[in-house]
Amino acid sequence: MNETVFDSDGAFPRLSAEQIALLDATGSRRPLIEGELLFEAGEPTCDFFVIVNGVVAIIDGLGTSEENVLGLHGEARFVGELNLMTGELAYLAAQVRESGEAIVLSRDELISVIGSNQRLGDLILSAFIARRAMIVDAGNGVRVVDVKPFEASRGLREFLTRNHVPHSLVDLAHGNQGRQAQDGLQVGPNDLPLLIRGSTVLRNPTNLQAANALNLRHPKTSDGAWDTVVVGAGPAGLGAAVYAGSEGLQTILLDAVALGGQAGTSSRVENYLGFPAGISGSELAERAAVQARRFGVRTAVPERARALETDGRLYTIELDSGDSLQTRTVVLATGASYRRLELEQLAHFEGAGVYYAATQVEAQTCQGEPVAVVGGGNSAGQAAIFLANHVEHVSLLLRGTDIRAGMSQYLVNQVQEADNISVLLRTEVEQLRGADDLRAVELRNGDTGSRWEIPVRGIFVFIGADPRTGWLGDALLTDDHGFILTGRELALAHPEPYQRRSGRVPLPLETSLAGVFAVGDGRSGSIKRVASAVGEGAMAVRLIHEHLAGLTPPSVQRAAMASAGASSA
């Protein structure tokens, strides 16, 4: 059996005497008795333990034939994982191996220490995030049981991965684990996949049932209406939630799939401020989610909004789960889906040759090599011109017969003047070729059906994006493509309908419903970048305050200002 003491690194730091004293001042001391279980996998509320002396083992699959001691914590180490922040059930067990003494902090006490001491907070949160990454990589935690080719479990595994739930895949038909998974269970073909957590077995669960079993969905309790409901947890929604929480607004953040949005699926975001070496989209999302929760934001996943209604005073968001939320303000951050080429192996090459943005980063990757740009709009034209300055050659691939049909004349001129751009009309991409990286694409002529291959290092896809705003029906005004109109653009496009709906000039980012703001990719005219989405989220919170202040009768505002003046005097 593996019984190594955890190495002293970012995931398992040693606390200094001062840090232990700080934690001691908030928590309480208790003895550790050999053999005692501090917590088991599946327990809803765990405490945070600092080991003063003694040894504690961290165990996966406790009590099963697969039981594995992942490591031992000794003096001046702490026992705990990201679930202490997220409210998820524990994925592992902790058992005392050598008696001693510990300092115990409840979740709330821990959050208060993290909030009041930046260095210690940083150390603990970074360790939690690193520990979660380790148990996700090692496949500890819950078991997903399926049979080859594991098609039945694909959706569930994707959901667990997007939500950073540690899990492993067990083939029911093979090996010890498979036999053990079947042990005592009658498993019919319609039962697959199974989701096993400790003694709990879910048969062919929906994502919602899995989320409930793992405590990913928090009770949406609130005393009356929320101050704000943020719909969509991509960078824009996370940005809004962090700022709303930090400014004391009672906030709930919901997402139909997972916290992180499109950025959460990006292998590396290279151009986000403050991360010179880039950061994986999923780590950025995880850090932001922890930050939001630290500020008291409630999160609910998977929770799809299906309608927005108002009684003129409060808004109601109806959810697919059957629940509904009442709120004074709403931040709509449901993003857009970039249209993708329907090609085999697309997912394999995304980020390794297939790109949806043409920035310096992608240009450097393809420096001096041939590339192709797909699309006939201005974004495709701009990308082709930009890339032509960096790469050997650009093939601009259009399905139509006329480049002028969708592209502004000034871009058409620049495309035609560039020596190293060829325009291929009536041309579609049929196949992507390469091993790990893209090396060539097979093309097809729409008129003749002839096929040929061109070598490319990158293919840049600009065939449009569809806003995820269909669920709003005609609740608010959008542009011709369904992107939500806000602020000045809204007032210019629809002065009369806007006046009828809210009775005042829209604030920036405000939709045709007063107090409902739209941010990120789903907003008409948005920039479609992680940083701009986060920035708009932050900005919306400032505007929410402005809106709420406008709802407060002037007499109450004057009284509040007078009392604020008195207390600061």
Ligand SMILES: Cc1cc2nc3c(=O)[nH]c(=O)nc-3n(C[C@H](O)[C@H](O)[C@H](O)COP(=O)(O)OP(=O)(O)OC[C@H]3O[C@@H](n4cnc5c(N)ncnc54)[C@H](O)[C@@H]3O)c2cc1C
């Ligand atoms: C492959 C790829 C790589 C990229 N790389 C970069 C990059 O390197 N740098 C950069 O700056 N930008 C990059 N982008 C663009 C960037 O990811 C987006 O601009 C950004 O994610 C937009 O954020 P958002 O919050 O507006 O929307 P999204 O990230 O799309 O998030 C919207 C969220 O809303 C949820 N949602 C939708 N409908 C509902 C509903 N009805 N109820 C509840 N939830 C709902 C979705 O599940 C989703 O999580 C990339 C995009 C792609 C596709």
